[in-house]
Amino acid sequence: MSDGDTVETEVLERFPLLAPWLEAMLRRPTETIRPDAPDLDVPELGVDAEVLATLRDPAAPTQYRLGDRLGVGGMGVVRRARQVALARDVAIKTLRDDRRDPIHAARLLREAWIVGALEHPNIVPIHDLRLDADGFPQLVQKRVDGVSWSSLLADESAHATARRGEDALAWNLRVLIEVCRAVRFAHRRGIVHRDVKPQNVMIGELGEVYLVDWGVAVSLRADDAGLFPLARDAWTMAGTPAYMAPELLGEHLREGDLAGEPPRVSERTDVYLLGATLYEVCVGRPPHRRARLVDMINAVLSSDPEVPDDVPGELAALIRSAMAQRPHDRPPDVDAFQSRLEGFLRHRASAELSAHSARRLPELRAALSIGDRTAIYKLYGAIRFGCLESAKSWPDNEQSQKTLLAAVRAMVEFECEQGDAFAAQRVLADLEGLSDGRARAVPEDLATAVEQALAEDGIRRASIVRLRAEHDLAGAAGARQAFARTLGVVWVLVPLLGIVRTQLLGWPQRPWEIVAIPILAIVLTGLVGVALRRDLGQTGPNRRMVAAVLLAFAAQLALNAGVLAVGLGPPEAQLLVHVPLALVASFFAISVHRRFVIAIAVYALGYAVCLVWKDARFVSIALGNLVMMIGVLGLEPDRPRG
Incomplete structure (x- = not known):
């Protein structure tokens, strides 16, 4: 066993x-x-x-003509019958042969009386109740096909x-x-x-x-x-x-x-x-x-x-x-009980929509782990739409609320990790779209995380703004152009005056002049810079421009002094000055704009020409300085740099 x-x-x-x-x-x-x-x-x-x-009723047997059996239950047998007087089909329930005793007879009678007391469209009506010749009950009911x-x-x-x-x-x-x-x-x-x-x-x-x-x-x-x-x-x-x-x-x-x-x-x-x-x-x-x-x-x-x-x-x-x-x-x-059944049928479309959205949560989490923003926002958009639509037809749909909250939580955490606090804030606002626009309580931990991310993002954005302003060519552009025009004219005219003096008028160039001219240029640059310091000091490009000009004049002064010290004269100094000027142009090309490569080429070409023909030195220097001035005057904001 x-x-x-x-x-x-x-x-x-x-x-x-x-x-x-x-x-x-x-x-x-x-x-x-x-x-x-x-x-x-x-x-x-x-x-x-x-x-x-x-x-x-002795006449009872003649009123009904019994037909074939329709079914058998635990206590009775149901047969098809014809009610002669009304010419209609009915069903007659009698006791099974093995249940024809007083207990089951009483039970069948009681069933008949109970059903007879319950006249309702969803309860089979009793047409008649009779006793057969042996005293056992017969229930005459509506026949249900x-x-x-x-x-x-x-x-x-x-x-x-x-x-x-x-x-x-x-x-x-x-x-x-x-x-x-x-x-x-x-x-x-x-x-x-x-x-x-x-x-x-x-x-x-x-x-x-x-x-x-x-x-x-x-x-x-x-x-x-x-x-x-x-x-x-x-x-x-x-x-x-x-x-x-x-x-x-x-x-x-x-x-x-x-x-x-x-x-x-x-x-x-x-x-x-x-x-x-x-x-x-x-x-x-x-x-x-x-x-x-x-x-x-x-x-x-x-x-x-x-x-x-x-x-x-x-x-x-x-x-x-x-x-x-x-x-x-x-x-x-x-x-x-019935009310909840009817409610489910009313809410079924909403429930199916929210259930479909819930089934997509694992896909969203997988996309978040990969970091594919296109797939992420496509999935999140589908989940968000499903949850909000289901909430419109059924504001108390808990599954739509839980699903959207889970999706929002995952998205907020992702955007905070990515450093996009404003995207996290926009996603968090989706929770307010539930329940016909009635705002739902935002979980405190999510609200705190977004607030903290916004604060950090504000600091970061302020730093970026300052950095952009620091490198913005639009900053104090007028002051920069005034500075360039003033010094550029001097920078171009001085070499040209050298041509007039030495080659047209035949006046000799004194050695001390090649030291005095850079000193005067440094003083002039300083005076103009002081006059425009408030504007020129706002941005990095402007400050670098002033520093580069001062560096160029200082390099020229040092070079000229060295040339004189070794016993050479002004022509040699004016030949060698192409080198520091080309270096200054290189600095501008690297840190300000690549257009200054043209000036580098002019200085290099001029240096090569002057090695062969010294009298070209003034023209070469003037041309290179002119290109530099045009480059500075032509700087515009929002143009590619470096």
């Missing part, structure tokens, strides 16, 4: 009085268990003999035909809402069904929905005693094991936290069964179906269903809530 068989045997031995029910529970978990104890569930009928007498909901759930092809192109989940939920309407109506009459499941729901050819088999229903009203079985007397097992609420196990099997408490069948018992039915709709199987009896009992007692991740979050939460172990933890009534 296996361990499983040993456990089953122990359970049966522990509860010998419950053996028939436990056997049924194990072997037929999706079939209804009906209480068999007459003292607990079927008290004496509280009706007058006169009432029962009215059910006997259709199939059970359970058979449709098991047959995808038939299910697709029945829903006529509608989405499967939406169609099933609409069926369940119709069942809720029937149960809610019964509760208003004080009746609890106790056996709500897909097998007890009929779907008509035109899509009508009927909740059937009220055979284990009980009344919550004490004044129904005798006519209906009362919930206060329902201490034995009843219902279908695969869907059963803990209180339907009866007093004998309730252990642990539930031990010693009365079963307390109530409206919330049916709420539990509606939740169990919803579980089967979403998961594809009953919640408590197990291979071993002890596991099935434990599943009922614990009532902690495992809901797969692919079940929509709203429905998963409703299943867990409706199937709570303790009744007071369930939705308070069928209205609350």
Whole structure:
């Protein structure tokens, strides 16, 4: 004997009085268990003999022509029949041959009286109630041409035909809402069904929905005693094991936290069964179906269903809530359960959109790790759009809020790491787009991170602004041009005057003059620089220009003094001065603008010419100085440099 068989045997031995029910529970978990104890569930009928007498009518057999069998239940047989007087087809429910006894007769009568008291579009109406020649009841009901909901759930092809192109989940939920309407109506009459499941729901050819088999229903009203079985007397097992609420196990099997408490069948018992039915709709199987009896009992007692991740979050939460172990933890009534179902259908498009956005979060994180900004913002834009659109149709969609927050957090962290605080700030503002424009609280850590990044970015940008201003050619351009024109004219005219003096007038050049002229140039540069110091000192290019001019004159002074010291004369000094002038032009080409390369070329060419023809020295120097002046005057802002 296996361990499983040993456990089953122990359970049966522990509860010998419950053996028939436990056997049924194990072997037929999706079939209804009906209480068999007459003292607990079927008290004496509280009706007058006169009432029962009215059910006997010798003419009854001639009013109905019985046809073939439509179905067999745990207690009765349903046959097709023809009502002769009205020329219509009906269904007649009678007891099975093995159930033709007073207990089951009373039970069928009570079912008829219960259904007769519940006139509702989702409950099959009773046309007549009679006793046959042997004194057993016959229920005459509307004939429903259709199939059970359970058979449709098991047959995808038939299910697709029945829903006529509608989405499967939406169609099933609409069926369940119709069942809720029937149960809610019964509760208003004080009746609890106790056996709500897909097998007890009929779907008509035109899509009508009927909740059937009220055979284990009980009344919550004490004044129904005798006519209906009362919930206060329902201490034995009843219902279908695969869907059963803990209180339907009866007093004998309730252990642990539930031990010693009365079963307390109530409206919330049916709420539990509606939740169990919803579980089967979403998961594809009953919640408590197990291979071993002890596991099935434990599943009922614990009532902690495992809901797969692919079940929509709203429905998963409703299943867990409706199937709570303790009744007071369930939705308070069928209205609350039905309202949440209807809300899901209204919000379903929003939920699907937010779920799709949530599924793209891993892609976004992968793109962030790579740093591909094009892919990053494409993914983030799609997630952002999905979340904001879903929030428009359903402002309380928590998944859209959580998904957008997760995406925003990842983006803010990325932009802060990249040093783009303003991009992080723009992304953070997307949280305010949730819930029809109503601002949501921004997480404090994200707000702090963005504020800190903005502060650091402000310091960095201020430094960049200062650096740009330092190198901006537009800064004090007028002062720079005034300086260049003043010194440039002098710088060009002095060599030209040398030509006039030495070559046209024949005046000799004195040695001390080549020392005096650089000194005068330095003094003149200093005076002009002092006069324009406020403007010339604003930018680096201007300061470098003044420094380069002073350096050129100082180099010329040093060179000329050295030439005189070694016994050479002015012509040699004016030849060699091409070298420091070319170096100054090189400095300008490197640090200010590459156009000064032309001046370097002019000085170099002039130097080469003067090596052969010394009289060209004044023209060469004047031409090079002219090119330098034009270069300085032509400097413009926002032009490429260096």
